[in-house]
Amino acid sequence: MSNQFRIIKDKTANGVMSAITIVSLVFVIIMGIGLYIKSIPILEEHSLWELVSSSSWQPFKNDFGFLPFVMGTIWVTMIAIIIALPLSLMTAIFLTEYARKSVKKFVYPALDILASLPSVIYGVWGTIVIVPLISDKIAPWFSSEFSTGYTVLAAGLVLSLMLLPILVSLFVELFVCVPDDLRAAAYSLGATKWQTAKNVVVKKSLPGIFASVVLAISKALGETIAVLMVCGCMPEVPKGLLDACYPLPALIANNYGEMLSLPLYESALMFAALLLFVVVIIFNLTSRIILKRIEKNN
Amino acid sequence: MKSSVIFEKIAKAFMYLSIAIVFVMVASIIWTIFKRGFGCITWEMVSSLPGGGFYIGKEGGFLNATVGSLYIVLSSTLLGLIISVPIVFYLNVFLSQKSKRAYWTRLAFDVLYGIPSIVYGAFAFTIMIYMGLRTSLLGGIIVITLLIIPILVRSMDEVARNFPRDLLEASFSLGATRLETIGVVLRQIAPGIATATLLSIGRAIGDAAGVMFTAGFSDSIPTTLSQPAATLPLSIFFQLSAPQAEVQNRAYAAALVLTIIVLIISLAGRFITNRFSKHKLN
Numbered sequence: 150m151s152n153q154f155r156i157i158k159d160k161t162a163n164g165v166m167s168a169i170t171i172v173s174l175v176f177v178i179i180m181g182i183g184l185y186i187k188s189i190p191i192l193e194e195h196s197l198w199e200l201v202s203s204s205s206w207q208p209f210k211n212d213f214g215f216l217p218f219v220m221g222t223i224w225v226t227m228i229a230i231i232i233a234l235p236l237s238l239m240t241a242i243f244l245t246e247y248a249r250k251s252v253k254k255f256v257y258p259a260l261d262i263l264a265s266l267p268s269v270i271y272g273v274w275g276t277i278v279i280v281p282l283i284s285d286k287i288a289p290w291f292s293s294e295f296s297t298g299y300t301v302l303a304a305g306l307v308l309s310l311m312l313l314p315i316l317v318s319l320f321v322e323l324f325v326c327v328p329d330d331l332r333a334a335a336y337s338l339g340a341t342k343w344q345t346a347k348n349v350v351v352k353k354s355l356p357g358i359f360a361s362v363v364l365a366i367s368k369a370l371g372e373t374i375a376v377l378m379v380c381g382c383m384p385e386v387p388k389g390l391l392d393a394c395y396p397l398p399a400l401i402a403n404n405y406g407e408m409l410s411l412p413l414y415e416s417a418l419m420f421a422a423l424l425l426f427v428v429v430i431i432f433n434l435t436s437r438i439i440l441k442r443i444e445k446n447n
Numbered sequence: 448m449k450s451s452v453i454f455e456k457i458a459k460a461f462m463y464l465s466i467a468i469v470f471v472m473v474a475s476i477i478w479t480i481f482k483r484g485f486g487c488i489t490w491e492m493v494s495s496l497p498g499g500g501f502y503i504g505k506e507g508g509f510l511n512a513t514v515g516s517l518y519i520v521l522s523s524t525l526l527g528l529i530i531s532v533p534i535v536f537y538l539n540v541f542l543s544q545k546s547k548r549a550y551w552t553r554l555a556f557d558v559l560y561g562i563p564s565i566v567y568g569a570f571a572f573t574i575m576i577y578m579g580l581r582t583s584l585l586g587g588i589i590v591i592t593l594l595i596i597p598i599l600v601r602s603m604d605e606v607a608r609n610f611p612r613d614l615l616e617a618s619f620s621l622g623a624t625r626l627e628t629i630g631v632v633l634r635q636i637a638p639g640i641a642t643a644t645l646l647s648i649g650r651a652i653g654d655a656a657g658v659m660f661t662a663g664f665s666d667s668i669p670t671t672l673s674q675p676a677a678t679l680p681l682s683i684f685f686q687l688s689a690p691q692a693e694v695q696n697r698a699y700a701a702a703l704v705l706t707i708i709v710l711i712i713s714l715a716g717r718f719i720t721n722r723f724s725k726h727k728l729n
Contacts, residue, residue, distance in 0.1 A: 155624050155627070156624065158624070158626060159624035159625055159626045159627075162625075162626040163537075163541055163625070163626075165533070166533045166534065166536065166537035166541065167537060167541075169530060169533055169534055169537075170534050170537055170538070170548075170552055173530075173534065173552075173555065173556070173559070173596065174551070174552060174555045176559070176593075177555055177558055177559060177562075180562070180566070180570050183570055183573060183574065184566075184569070184570060184573075187573050235465075236465045236468060236469070237465075239461050239462045239464075239465035240462070240465045240466060240469060242462065243462040243463075243465065243466060247459070247462060255470075256466060256469070258717065259469055259470055259473045260469065261713055261717065262473050262477070262710065262713065263469070263472070263473055263476075265649050265709050265710070265712070265713035266476065266653070266706065266709060267652070267653020267654070267655075267680055267705060267709060268653060268654075268655065268656075268680075269653065269655050269680035269683050269684055269702070269705070270476070270480060270653070270702055270705065270706055270709075271476070272684070272687075273479075273480065273683060273687065273698070273699070273702045274475070274476045274479050274480065276687065277479050277483060278475060278479055310472055310476075313469065313472075340451075341451050341452065341454070341455045342455060343451075343454055343455045343458040343459070344451060344454075344455075346458075347458075364561070367561050368561070370563070371561075371562070371563020371564070371565060371566065372563070373563065373564070373565045373655070373656035374655040374656055374680065374684060378684065378687070398563060398565045398656065401565055401569055402565055402656055402659055405569075405572065405659065405660050418569070419569060419573060422565070422566050422569040422570070425563060425565070425566055426562065426566050429561055429562060429563060429566070430558055430561075430562070432561075433557065433558045433561035433562075434554070434558060437554055437557045437558065438554070441550075441553075441554070
């Protein structure tokens with residue numbers, strides 16, 4: 150085999166592989182453009198502001214108000230982060246600063262299981278355990294009205310469990326990267342373990358913690374099936390934790406069969422997907438760029 | 448007692464509480480799924496196709512969904528590997544560690560990884576309508592392939608990045624071209640490829656939002672790529688929304704099957720990581 154041939158082969162491989170890589174880069178852009186083209190009809194009919202600020206959703210009467218879905222998404226995501234953030238921070242601090250190896254051996258597999266379970270299983274668990282818990286135990290405490298249990302709270306709780314393993318693994322990675330010298334310096338000044346963890350480890354990782362939370366939010370925004378199964382699916386703006394809600398992904402998933410009956414309806418759902426796509430990309434880019442910068446500095 | 452000591456105690460209590468919550472939740476999920484699932488699973492459910500009147504509680508099983516899921520997952524994993532292994536190889540051998548293109552590619556895959564599967568599904572659906580395709584096995588395979596490529600690339604890349612550069616240089620110094628070092632690289636990152644594959648199988652088999660639009664649903668096992676295919680997560684979802692207890696029971700049984708598959712895959716992944724990291728030098 151001549152060397153010429155080998156070099157040509159190498160060059161061809163370079164070309165093919167860079168082509169594959171570039172295609173996958175361009176794919177992000179194509180996806181955005183495709184969703185945008187599909188949502189043009191609805192954007193021509195209604196202004197962007199009108200779409201996201203109106204709360205009347207009657208597709209067959211040409212009413213496309215996304216406010217209930219946008220608010221539903223925001224509510225559920227917020228609740229999930231509020232529950233998951235302290236839990237995962239404490240777990241991560243425990244794992245990196247306190248836990249003995251023998252304890253870690255049990256905690257990591259448990260987190261692994263949480264991370265590997267499919268979203269539909271969380272949904273099944275939510276309908277069996279969380280929904281009745283809310284309707285029988287929690288809701289009667291706060292109001293005399295009957296609650297089905299399919300609420301913002303149920304969706305937030307289920308979602309927070311799904312975020313937990315993601316957040317913990319991101320936090321652990323950050324905390325492990327804090328140099329031991331800093332901890333030693335804090336101890337030598339007489340700081341307790343907790344003071345060191347709080348004032349040195351967590352403080353040093355704050356930008357990373359911020360980025361991780363943003364990343365978790367973007368994961369939460371797109372979660373579909375688990376949320377769909379416990380959220381109640383009422384197209385109304387939720388007023389409290391015990392109201393039903395209807396986040397954007399659930400809306401898309403629930404109506405894909407129906408939407409073909411009306412061109413504008415299809416366009417509206419694609420607009421919902423576009424909205425999700427743009428927000429998730431912005432959140433993702435922000436957090437990834439921050440995380441990459443941190444990684445580089447270490 | 449000094450306040451710092453009290454805070455230490457309080458903080459520790461909260462940590463133990465967090466860990467306890469994690470364990471209780473994992474136990475609750477597994478216990479619920481297993482108890483419900485084993486309570487109603489029968490051999491007929493696992494081994495037969497839906498019969499007449501399946502969705503009002505008559506006889507039949509969810510074999511269509513299990514087989515559909517396997518078809519989609521296995522073929523998309525294979526396709527995904529064929530596309531992503533060259534990308535990882537290109538990123539780590541053909542491009543230098545500090546190149547701008549490598550940085551942007553990695554960032555793009557991070558972003559692709561973050562895009563929700565429902566958006567992939569909706570996008571693929573519009574493309575399929577544009578091309579005049581109906582929901583089909585092929586559509587499901589394509590969407591799941593797109594969904595797992597970022598997972599595969601990211602997790603293989605993580606292993607390949609720590610690949611000792613000396614080995615590359617040794618290979619080059621013997622006169623090998625960049626392409627010819629592929630054997631050296633592949634052998635070194637083999638465990639990484641295995642765990643990445645398992646990770647993406649786990650993700651692919653549990654995905655419902657992507658296949659909902661593209662693979663559709665069907666009561667029979669597809670025999671060609673153009674027929675719609677059922678999947679386990681969707682089968683669980685549809686059956687659970689039925690009002691009859693018999694149909695819901697089958698959803699619990701299907702959930703049990705899915706959970707067991709996923710747990711086995713996750714255990715295998717852990718086993719491979721432990722086993723091969725023993726021989727790692729750094």
